[in-house]
Amino acid sequence: MFISSAFAQTAPAAGGDIASIFSLSGPLPMMLVMMAVLYFVMIRPQMKKQKEHAAMIAALAKGDEVITGGGLLGKVSKMGDTFLGLEVSPGVEIQVQRSAVIQVLPKGSIK
Numbered sequence: 001m002f003i004s005s006a007f008a009q010t011a012p013a014a015g016g017d018i019a020s021i022f023s024l025s026g027p028l029p030m031m032l033v034m035m036a037v038l039y040f041v042m043i044r045p046q047m048k049k050q051k052e053h054a055a056m057i058a059a060l061a062k063g064d065e066v067i068t069g070g071g072l073l074g075k076v077s078k079m080g081d082t083f084l085g086l087e088v089s090p091g092v093e094i095q096v097q098r099s100a101v102i103q104v105l106p107k108g109s110i111k
Contacts, residue, residue: 057098060084065105068096073110 060066064076066086072094078085083095 053102056104057101060098060101060104063107065107065110066101067103067105068100069102070100072096073105075110 060076060079062076062079065073066076066084067073068086072086072088074086074088074094076084077087077093078095080098082098084098084101085093086096087093
């Protein structure tokens with residue numbers, strides 16, 4: 001009389017429907033947004049930098065003054081497919097890999 005009957009509610013479906021997966025607040029769109037951000041912030045700039053370095057290495061010529069990854073400064077004296085002859089001081093020549101060159105200096109930088 002004073003207490004009304006209580007009815008249990010049915011539980012929602014366990015998997016949900018396909019529309020909830022593709023909704024704008026669902027996990028799939030968020031993952032796609034994060035992948036796009038990762039591409040434009042990290043991957044694309046790195047690929048651009050690699051292309052610029054490859055172009056710089058391909059454009060090396062005898063007489064160019066360069067800096068290697070180890071910090072050596074020198075003038076290119078010999079050119080090979082994979083190695084360069086680098087004159088670090090008069091009469092002293094070393095061989096380094098072409099990919100070790102990180103920067104080409106303006107002419108007359110090394111005195």
